[in-house]
Amino acid sequence: MAAQLPYATIHQIFTRFQAAEPEPKGELHHTNAFTLLVAVALSAQATDKGVNRATAGLFPIADTPEKMLALGEEGLIDHIKTIGLYRNKAKNVIRLSEILVRDYGGQVPSSRAALQSLPGVGRKTANVVLNMWWHIPAQAVDTHIFRIGNRTGICPGKDVETVERAIEDQIPAEFQQHAHHWLILHGRYICTARKPRCADCLIHDLCPFEEKTA
Template identity: 80%
Template sequence: MAKQLDYHTIREIFSRFHAAEPEPKGELDHVNAYTLVVAVALSAQATDAGVNRATKELFRIADTPEKMLALGEAGLTAHIKTIGLYRNKAKNVIKLSKILVEDYGGEVPNSRAALISLPGVGRKTANVVLNMWWRYPAQAVDTHIFRLGNRSGICPGKDVEAVERAIEDHIPVDFQQHAHHWMILHGRYVCKARKPMCATCIIRDLCMYEDKNL
C-alpha cells in the first residue's frame, strides 16, 4: 500500500483534474433519482455502457417504481438479460420498487441508511445516488478508485471503507463533490489495471506509483 501524499500534492492533483474536466459526469444514463438507483444497482459486475444499452428502452416505459412493478419481474428480465447476474438483479429491483411504493410513497429516500436498506443497494450504490442526484459529497469507492488511491498515494487503504475515509479526510473540501468522478474516470481510462498510461498521465510527476518509470 502506498504512503499517503501530503495536502499540497493532493490539492495540486485535483486542481489538474478540475482544469482538465471542471464538471465530470457519471456515465450511467438516468432520468430521475429512481432510474439512477436502478441503473447503479444493475451496474454491479457490469460495464456502464452495457447497462445503458439495456436500460435505454426500459426507462422509457418504467421510470418510476409503480411502472416497474406494473412491468413485473418477467418484463424487467427481458430488458436486462444482457447484464451479468440479471435474474438476481431483476428480483432486487422489483423488491426495492415495492418497498419504495409501500414505505416511501414512490419517492427515493435521501439518507444513506434508508438507501442501504433497499434490496441490492449497498454503500457504494447509496453514495453514488447521494452524490449524483442530491449533490452530497459522498464518495463511492469502486475498483478504479481503490486501485488509483493506493497506487498514487491520494487515498490509500486496505479496503474500500478505508479508502472512502481517506478521501474524506485528505482531499480538500472544495474538491469533494466531484472527487470520486475524477478518480473513477482517471482509473478507468488512464490508470488502468494492467497497462496504466503513465506516459500521458497528467499527475505522473506527483504520483507515488513505483512502476511508472518502467
C-alpha cells in the same frame, strides 16, 4: 500500497483534475433519482456501457417504481438479460420498487441508511445516488478508486471503507463533490489496472508509482 501523499500534493492533483474536467459526470444514463438508483444497482459486476444498452429500452417505459411494478419481474428480465446476475438483480429491483411505493410514496430517499435498507443497494450504490442526485459529497469507492488510491497515495487503504475515509479526510473540501468521479474516470481511461497510460497522465510528475510506463 503507496504512503499517504502530503496535503499540498493532493491539492495540486485535484486542481489539475478540475482544470481538465470542471464538471465530471457519471456515465450511467438516467432521467431521475429512480432510474439512477436502478442503473447503479444493475451495474454491479457489469460495465456502464452494458447497463446503458439494457436500460435504453427499459427506462422509457419504467422510469418510476409504479411503472416498474406494472412491468413485472419477467418483463424486466426481458430488458436486462444481457447483464450479469440479471435474475437476482430483477428480483431486487422489483422488491425495492415495492418498498419505495409502500414506504416512501414512490420517491427515492436521500438518506444513506434508508437507501442501504433497499434490496440490492449497498454502500457504494447509496453513495453514488447521494452524490449524483442529491449533491451530497459522498464517496463511492469502486475498484478503480481503490486501485488509484493505493497506487498513487492519494487515498490509500486496505479496504474500501478505509479508502472512503481517506478521501473524506485527505482531499480538500472544495474538491469533495466531484472527487470520486475524477478518480473513477482517471482509473477507467488513464490509470488502468494492467498497463497505465502514464505518458498521458495529468499527474505523472506527482505520482510516486514506481512502475510507471513510458
